[in-house]
Amino acid sequence: MAATTEMLAPKRRSKSAEMKRYGFFPGCVAKESCTELFNSTLLLADRLGIELVELTAASCCGASVLNDVNRDVARILNARTYAQAEALGLDDVITICSTCTGHMRAANKELLEDENTMAHANSILGKFNVAYKGTVSVRHLLWLLIDDIGLDELKKMVVNPLNGLKVAPFYGCHIIRPESVNGWESSRNPHSLEDLITALGGEPIDYAGKTRCCGFHVQLEKEGIAANMVGQNMRIAKDKGAEAVLTPCPLCHLALDGYQADSVARWGRTDLPTFHLPQLVALALGVDATRLGMKRHVISPGPILQAHDLAPMHVA
Amino acid sequence: MAHITLDIYRYDQATGEEPHRDRVDIEFPETSTVLDALEHAKAEVDGSITFRRSCRSAICGSCSMNINGVTGLACKTPISSVLREDRSVKIDPMPNFEPLKDLVVHMDPFWDRYSRLKPYLQPADADSDHERERRVSPEDMRKLVAVANCVMCATCYALCPVVSVDPSFAGPAAIAYAYRFIEDTRDAKTNERIAQINDDYLWLCAHCYACSYCPKHVDPHDRIIDTKRRTVELKEWDAPGPRHALIVAKTIKRTGMLAENDVIIGTVGRFNFRGMLNIIPLGLRMASKGKVPPLILHPVDKIDEIRTIFDAMEVPVG
Numbered sequence: 364m365a366a367t368t369e370m371l372a373p374k375r376r377s378k379s380a381e382m383k384r385y386g387f388f389p390g391c392v393a394k395e396s397c398t399e400l401f402n403s404t405l406l407l408a409d410r411l412g413i414e415l416v417e418l419t420a421a422s423c424c425g426a427s428v429l430n431d432v433n434r435d436v437a438r439i440l441n442a443r444t445y446a447q448a449e450a451l452g453l454d455d456v457i458t459i460c461s462t463c464t465g466h467m468r469a470a471n472k473e474l475l476e477d478e479n480t481m482a483h484a485n486s487i488l489g490k491f492n493v494a495y496k497g498t499v500s501v502r503h504l505l506w507l508l509i510d511d512i513g514l515d516e517l518k519k520m521v522v523n524p525l526n527g528l529k530v531a532p533f534y535g536c537h538i539i540r541p542e543s544v545n546g547w548e549s550s551r552n553p554h555s556l557e558d559l560i561t562a563l564g565g566e567p568i569d570y571a572g573k574t575r576c577c578g579f580h581v582q583l584e585k586e587g588i589a590a591n592m593v594g595q596n597m598r599i600a601k602d603k604g605a606e607a608v609l610t611p612c613p614l615c616h617l618a619l620d621g622y623q624a625d626s627v628a629r630w631g632r633t634d635l636p637t638f639h640l641p642q643l644v645a646l647a648l649g650v651d652a653t654r655l656g657m658k659r660h661v662i663s664p665g666p667i668l669q670a671h672d673l674a675p676m677h678v679a
Numbered sequence: 680m681a682h683i684t685l686d687i688y689r690y691d692q693a694t695g696e697e698p699h700r701d702r703v704d705i706e707f708p709e710t711s712t713v714l715d716a717l718e719h720a721k722a723e724v725d726g727s728i729t730f731r732r733s734c735r736s737a738i739c740g741s742c743s744m745n746i747n748g749v750t751g752l753a754c755k756t757p758i759s760s761v762l763r764e765d766r767s768v769k770i771d772p773m774p775n776f777e778p779l780k781d782l783v784v785h786m787d788p789f790w791d792r793y794s795r796l797k798p799y800l801q802p803a804d805a806d807s808d809h810e811r812e813r814r815v816s817p818e819d820m821r822k823l824v825a826v827a828n829c830v831m832c833a834t835c836y837a838l839c840p841v842v843s844v845d846p847s848f849a850g851p852a853a854i855a856y857a858y859r860f861i862e863d864t865r866d867a868k869t870n871e872r873i874a875q876i877n878d879d880y881l882w883l884c885a886h887c888y889a890c891s892y893c894p895k896h897v898d899p900h901d902r903i904i905d906t907k908r909r910t911v912e913l914k915e916w917d918a919p920g921p922r923h924a925l926i927v928a929k930t931i932k933r934t935g936m937l938a939e940n941d942v943i944i945g946t947v948g949r950f951n952f953r954g955m956l957n958i959i960p961l962g963l964r965m966a967s968k969g970k971v972p973p974l975i976l977h978p979v980d981k982i983d984e985i986r987t988i989f990d991a992m993e994v995p996v997g
Contacts, residue, residue, distance in 0.1 A: 391936045391937040391938075391939070392937075392939070394936065395936070395938075395939045395972035395973060395976070396939055396965070396970055396971070396972045397970075419979065419980050420935075420979055420980035420981045420984075421935075421979065422931060422935045422936070422979060422985045423927075423931045423935065423936050423937045425931075426927060426937050427886045428923060428924050428927045428928075428937075429924075429927060429928055429931065430904050430908070431904060431907040431908055431911060431920075431921075431924035432908065432911055432924045432925060432927075432928045432994055432995070432996075433908070433928070433992050433993075433994045434908065435992055436928075436988060436989060436992040436994050439988050439992065440931070440985065440988055443984060443985070443988065465888075487987075487988055487991050487992070488988075490987050490991065491981075491983070491984045491987055493984065536886070536887040536888055536889075537886075537888070540887070540888035540889070540891050541888045541891035541898075541900075542891070543891075551749060571748065575840050575887075575889075576840040576841075576885050576887035576889070578840070578841075578844075578885055579885075580885050580886040580887075581841065581882075581883055581884070581885040581886075583919055583923060583943065583946040583947055583958075584882050584883055584919045584920050584923065584946075585845070585883055585919070586957050587844075587845070588841060588844055588845050588883065588885070589885075591844035591845070592840055592841075592843075592844055592885070595840075595843065595844060621961050621964060621965060622961070624960075624964060625960070625961070658968065658969070659968050659969055659970050660968065661964050661965060661968055661970070
């Protein structure tokens with residue numbers, strides 16, 4: 364885990380002497396184009412007093428695409444990742460991407476529910492003396508925040524409340540659907556992000572687009588589809604009064620942040636700045652805003668952060 | 680008996696009047712279904728309320744509509760599960776369709792996509808050549824059972840976000856049905872079917888799983904993935920969709936990670952200048968903020984293990 368600044372130490376959560384340790388699967392995009400997500404996750408973990416142990420030998424989860432080429436390879440790659448967590452004595456693999464969450468959970472479900480599937484995976488992993496015992500749970504950082512830290516505890520830790528910032532939650536798809544794989548909350552009417560926004564002192568915006576698709580996975584297949592899906596959802600959010608968007612998924616973030624400019628002709632200007640989940644939580648918990656990588660956003664959150672007295676304009 | 684208000688979308692394309700809403704009050708058991716309530720309202724309060732229905736038991740697929748913002752079969756939706764605090768139920772026609780009258784929509788686009796697939800068996804020989812029926816093993820049939828449960832209610836089409844912005848997409852049900860014939864051992868047009876659907880729209884699915892709300896558990900999404908895999912197996916590779924799937928696999932085998940730069944260039948096609956021009960504005964917007972994936976991606980630890988898995992599974996990426 365990256366060393367973080369001492370100045371954070373006094374506000375660090377110190378529930379017990381023993382830090383809770385989690386396996387950490389950042390996924391590809393947080394290590395490539397969205398490094399601000401990776402960095403702000405580590406800063407938030409430090410503030411929460413938990414240890415995220417990165418699984419450095421892990422592979423891509425398959426990104427919902429590998430199944431198009433081969434029925435089994437993504438599942439076996441994920442079994443290998445879980446075996447790494449087991450070898451480190453870790454029960455959880457924490458994700459910060461909805462697509463990773465959904466596809467890693469689906470793979471784990473298949474492995475745990477069918478002994479032939481598990482035996483097949485282990486027969487391949489056995490070629491390099493690895494075995495998955497089946498003890499790992501894949502969970503998103505959002506679920507960790509609510510189940511393990513708790514909204515009440517989070518509320519107590521807020522030092523920089525969001526001052527009524529109107530935030531539209533954007534769940535996207537793979538953290539909620541299919542419900543048979545995720546099932547942590549209702550996929551029709553989830554409210555974890557709303558609860559979190561409220562706990563941080565913001566005002567959640569309810570709108571029809573919150574559980575719809577951002578179009579990321581089809582952005583290169585045909586011009587205009589993703590931009591239109593982004594525009595459609597952001598239009599509804601904007602019309603409901605949203606000032607910003609919060610998403611638990613870097614793929615949604617890339618689409619929402621990147622494509623609003625391309626959807627103007629059909630959906631009008633929306634220009635809603637989009638926050639990664641740990642960015643907004645870390646900001647409210649007092650992490651120095653300049654360290655959250657918001658300068659890397661296409662649509663700058665600077666103006667709304669300044670308007671709500673959350674951070675000076677220059678941080679984004 | 681309980682007091683229930685049905686808040687119903689009213690419209691008649693024939694008169695050209697603006698749509699409006701009617702609130703229809705009924706006394707009705709809330710253990711009944713939304714369809715029962717609509718039938719009661721039509722029989723006892725306002726005979727002009729128009730909706731499609733037939734079997735009342737989730738077999739005919741006629742009564743899909745939008746109930747409190749959720750699209751599904753009215754005959755399968757208990758009133759108690761959707762009754763709002765003010766004891767009302769809001770009922771609208773299915774989204775992604777043009778309304779015709781009240782809750783009835785023009786289904787033509789849905790049927791058109793379906794008809795294009797030639798959704799009937801095309802065996803290699805004529806029926807007259809057979810003394811007996813064409814047999815299918817239970818094992819081969821098992822693959823088709825889920826899709827055979829499809830009742831063409833169009834719930835998945837109404838929920839599909841790609842259809843909502845690009846009506847050229849066939850939607851989930853039609854692709855699931857294509858799969859049903861592609862996988863049928865009696866059908867002789869497998870390759871033609873795969874080539875057609877690959878050209879048409881197969882790869883426009885956005886992987887959103889909205890079709891996982893299928894009231895008959897057809898799970899069109901999984902059938903879409905199965906169909907994509909068949910196109911890759913048949914080496915129908917010359918389109919952005921299969922190129923995307925293959926380049927993702929290739930970069931994972933090489934580095935352990937999905938290498939974003941390679942995937943973008945490999946999907947669009949290195950020599951597809953128009954395609955490259957299309958993505959330049961987004962690329963520049965991101966680059967101006969320093970949002971550029973690393974040009975060189977170092978393989979993750981123990982990359983040999985990952986390559987062993989790819990080789991053992993014979994993934995066709997070299």
